[in-house]
Amino acid sequence: MKTLLLFAAAAVVGALAWGFTTGAQAVPARSVSRRVEVDSAWSATLSGDPTAATAAFLARVPADVRARGDAFGNTRYIALLGRVAVLAGTIAILMFSGAAIGMRDLARRITSRVPLQDAIVAVQTLAAFFLLSLPIETYAGFVRVHHAGFSRMSYATWLGDAVLSWAVAVPFFAVGVVAIYALIRRRPQSWMVWATGVYALLTAVFILLMPQFIAPLFNTIAPMADGPQKQAILSLARANGVPANDVFVQNASRQSELLNAHVTGFGGTAQIVLDDNTITKTPDAEVRLVMAHEIGHYVLAHVAKGIVFDTLLTALGFLFVGWGATRLISRFGDRWGVSGLRDVGAFPVFWGLLMLWGFLALPLSNGIAREQEAEADMFGINASQSPLGLAEFMIRDADAGQLDPSPLVESVFYNHPSPRNRIFRAMRWRAEHQKP
Ligand SMILES: [Zn+2]
Numbered sequence: 001m002k003t004l005l006l007f008a009a010a011a012v013v014g015a016l017a018w019g020f021t022t023g024a025q026a027v028p029a030r031s032v033s034r035r036v037e038v039d040s041a042w043s044a045t046l047s048g049d050p051t052a053a054t055a056a057f058l059a060r061v062p063a064d065v066r067a068r069g070d071a072f073g074n075t076r077y078i079a080l081l082g083r084v085a086v087l088a089g090t091i092a093i094l095m096f097s098g099a100a101i102g103m104r105d106l107a108r109r110i111t112s113r114v115p116l117q118d119a120i121v122a123v124q125t126l127a128a129f130f131l132l133s134l135p136i137e138t139y140a141g142f143v144r145v146h147h148a149g150f151s152r153m154s155y156a157t158w159l160g161d162a163v164l165s166w167a168v169a170v171p172f173f174a175v176g177v178v179a180i181y182a183l184i185r186r187r188p189q190s191w192m193v194w195a196t197g198v199y200a201l202l203t204a205v206f207i208l209l210m211p212q213f214i215a216p217l218f219n220t221i222a223p224m225a226d227g228p229q230k231q232a233i234l235s236l237a238r239a240n241g242v243p244a245n246d247v248f249v250q251n252a253s254r255q256s257e258l259l260n261a262h263v264t265g266f267g268g269t270a271q272i273v274l275d276d277n278t279i280t281k282t283p284d285a286e287v288r289l290v291m292a293h294e295i296g297h298y299v300l301a302h303v304a305k306g307i308v309f310d311t312l313l314t315a316l317g318f319l320f321v322g323w324g325a326t327r328l329i330s331r332f333g334d335r336w337g338v339s340g341l342r343d344v345g346a347f348p349v350f351w352g353l354l355m356l357w358g359f360l361a362l363p364l365s366n367g368i369a370r371e372q373e374a375e376a377d378m379f380g381i382n383a384s385q386s387p388l389g390l391a392e393f394m395i396r397d398a399d400a401g402q403l404d405p406s407p408l409v410e411s412v413f414y415n416h417p418s419p420r421n422r423i424f425r426a427m428r429w430r431a432e433h434q435k436p
Contacts, residue, residue, distance in 0.1 A: 125348050
């Protein structure tokens with residue numbers, strides 16, 4: 001336990017030092033204009049050839065902005081490698097230092113009830129993972145965003161949010177761990193199947209609670225101010241069979257300057273939420289396209305389908321955990337002092353491998369997400385009849401990532417099609433609709 005506490009203390013001190021020193025530096029200015037503005041004459045003379053029109057849009061991004069986007073895009077690989085390394089390190093520290101069995105034995109001293117023991121071990125382990133990953137999460141979520149000029153949030157506020165989202169997730173994880181460990185002991189061969197059901201149920205409850213109970217812990221979400229823009233969006237929603245009587249706006253500028261919107265919840269709790277940045281920084285025509293894209297996510301039931309896909313991927317994840325943990329425990333079990341997966345003293349191995357699966361499965365999960373985004377783009381263009389709106393919107397935050405990554409990079413790391421591909425599809429739609 002002493003080794004773990006030393007590592008955790010070092011991680012926390014390092015993260016706080018890194019975060020607060022970064023936070024004390026001024027947020028660098030982004031280029032004022034991230035694209036060359038044009039008038040309607042430019043659009044009127046835009047080539048009818050999709051490839052040429054796409055190139056014309058990309059050419060409006062100044063070279064320095066493009067270089068900043070590429071550089072920022074590269075930091076995500078560092079973040080990913082760092083996260084995987086920290087995950088492996090955390091498993092090793094917890095298991096080889098004896099901290100994992102220390103946590104188990106502490107839980108046994110507190111209570112004789114096995115489900116409670118499992119829950120206590122889960123909370124301790126999740127706290128250890130959180131603390132040890134604080135430096136890499138500080139880099140991924142705060143330092144690189146601050147250096148790129150995308151956020152004016154203080155480190156203290158960022159850290160407060162990180163602790164809060166951990167605290168919100170922990171009860172769900174603890175319930176899941178108690179249920180899944182009971183299954184591992186009762187059904188040692190087929191627990192993965194039942195665990196998948198537990199995962200689906202907990203995820204559905206979490207997403208159901210998201211709009212009304214979880215999102216408001218982090219942002220203020222309020223109905224959009226009445227006016228012609230809101231009426232136009234509601235009209236678009238009605239035209240596409242969405243029974244919405246309100247449009248919501250969240251103060252996303254609290255966390256980031258980047259432009260976005262999203263759909264949360266499902267069934268009766270679903271909300272289409274527009275970020276305040278998007279309203280204040282983009283013209284009405286582009287806001288309309290963004291909302292048409294979000295209405296597409298809603299109409300195509302992407303949140304509910306997302307839970308299904310996510311559950312299927314997690315089922316594979318449980319197979320991976322079962323396979324990996326059995327091998328690791330048979331190799332190191334004696335040194336670790338754990339007898340098998342059913343021993344909650346090996347929970348860090350279970351949890352670490354499940355998290356690792358999340359990274360290994362990125363090509364699959366991102367592939368599914370990209371497919372849904374491409375569908376929402378098509379829906380949005382058809383509903384708004386505005387391919388130019390999509391193309392314009394795609395070159396607004398041109399410093400926030402690579403506009404035209406290689407197909408390999410796109411397939412592994414992108415949860416949206418690349419801006420180049422999204423513009424190209426919009427231009428292809430335009431070309432086909434211009435044909436007499
Ligand atoms: Zn989308």
